[in-house]
Amino acid sequence: MARRQINPNRMELLRLKKQLVTARRGHKLLKDKRDELMRQFLDKIKVNQQLRLRVEKLLAAANREMILARAVMQPAVLETALLTGRESLTLGIDSQNIMSVHVPLFDATFESSGMSENLPYGLATVGGELDQAISALMEAFPVMIELAEVEKTAQLLADEIEKTRRRVNSLEYILIPELMENIRSITMKMDENERGNLTRLMKVKDMIVEQAIQEARRRDQAAAAQEPAGV
Amino acid sequence: MYQVGVIGDRDSVIGFKALGMTVREAESGEKAAELIRQMASDKFAVIYITEPLAEENQTLIQVLRQQPLPAIVPIPSITGSTGLGMRQVKESVRKAVGIDLFDSAESSADE
Numbered sequence: 625m626a627r628r629q630i631n632p633n634r635m636e637l638l639r640l641k642k643q644l645v646t647a648r649r650g651h652k653l654l655k656d657k658r659d660e661l662m663r664q665f666l667d668k669i670k671v672n673q674q675l676r677l678r679v680e681k682l683l684a685a686a687n688r689e690m691i692l693a694r695a696v697m698q699p700a701v702l703e704t705a706l707l708t709g710r711e712s713l714t715l716g717i718d719s720q721n722i723m724s725v726h727v728p729l730f731d732a733t734f735e736s737s738g739m740s741e742n743l744p745y746g747l748a749t750v751g752g753e754l755d756q757a758i759s760a761l762m763e764a765f766p767v768m769i770e771l772a773e774v775e776k777t778a779q780l781l782a783d784e785i786e787k788t789r790r791r792v793n794s795l796e797y798i799l800i801p802e803l804m805e806n807i808r809s810i811t812m813k814m815d816e817n818e819r820g821n822l823t824r825l826m827k828v829k830d831m832i833v834e835q836a837i838q839e840a841r842r843r844d845q846a847a848a849a850q851e852p853a854g855v
Numbered sequence: 856m857y858q859v860g861v862i863g864d865r866d867s868v869i870g871f872k873a874l875g876m877t878v879r880e881a882e883s884g885e886k887a888a889e890l891i892r893q894m895a896s897d898k899f900a901v902i903y904i905t906e907p908l909a910e911e912n913q914t915l916i917q918v919l920r921q922q923p924l925p926a927i928v929p930i931p932s933i934t935g936s937t938g939l940g941m942r943q944v945k946e947s948v949r950k951a952v953g954i955d956l957f958d959s960a961e962s963s964a965d966e
Contacts, residue, residue, distance in 0.1 A: 661951075665951050672944055673941075673944055676940050676941060684936070686870065687931070687933045702869075707872065713875030714857060715857040717924070758870060762874065768928070769859075772928045773926070775928055775944070778944070779920050782950040
């Protein structure tokens with residue numbers, strides 16, 4: 625299955641053998657990487673699943689409260705209550721390196737403190753239902769940030785695992801067998817050349833010996849012919 | 856410093872304003888796509904998007920999935936969860952393991 629023409633010589637053979645050693649080592653390393661990534665991933669994905677369930681439950685509860693709040697309040701009042709400024713939320717980003725996959729770590733901070741207790745609107749015009757809704761959302765919020773972090777990590781790991789697995793497979797099932805096949809065909813070709821050379825040498829030697837024998841015979845005959853004439 | 860964005864229909868996302876997140880309303884998939892692109896190129900670390908809108912923008916989300924930031928997280932809208940978020944988790948598992956681990960774990964649990 626040698627797909628391309630290879631020159632059956634020693635230099636090529638050495639080159640291929642070196643390549644095979646490198647490929648084997650790369651294969652082993654990548655396999656180890658894949659296994660470790662997989663271990664990390666399985667930890668994360670379990671957490672991810674649990675967090676997602678929790679967020680969905682918390683948000684469903686918050687949404688129920690919100691529906692209630694909207695039902696009892698004038699839409700315009702609600703709008704203005706929510707529009708009036710809350711200090712904007714910012715995220716601190718750190719990154720973590722898992723097997724050379726860079727994953728983000730989120731750290732939520734509010735620019736001015738006092739996130740809890742303080743609702744971002746005046747209490748005079750707004751009913752208690754909205755308070756409930758907002759506090760439900762506040763409860764959901766840290767879990768949501770955690771979910772974002774874990775889910776992103778799991779996704780990045782999954783992509784990396786897929787990539788690594790492809791590399792491992794292509795080394796294992798394509799590159800390494802191909803190299804071995806090429807090495808085999810070169811060795812066989814060289815053995816064949818060697819045998820051909822040997823038989824050729826033997827043949828040549830036979831011919832030389834044959835010539836020598838005939839030469840000797842001719843000389844003997846000539847001597848035999850000359851002898852009686854001389855006596 | 857990075858910001859947190861929320862994209863969704865008005866009813867689903869209005870409450871997040873009170874938490875200081877940047878809320879953008881989108882009624883259609885195209886509008887949401889535009890907002891996602893805008894936020895992704897801006898300094899947004901996390902974008903929460905309601906599941907129905909996420910569903911319409913799967914290809915865009917798949918592209919952004921490979922970048923470290925932003926994290927795009929589907930959340931249930933006010934009409935309830937469509938299960939997209941969970942499906943995405945399973946999709947990750949399938950990608951990494953090659954098979955759906957959680958499904959097979961359930962079926963092999965009673966063996």
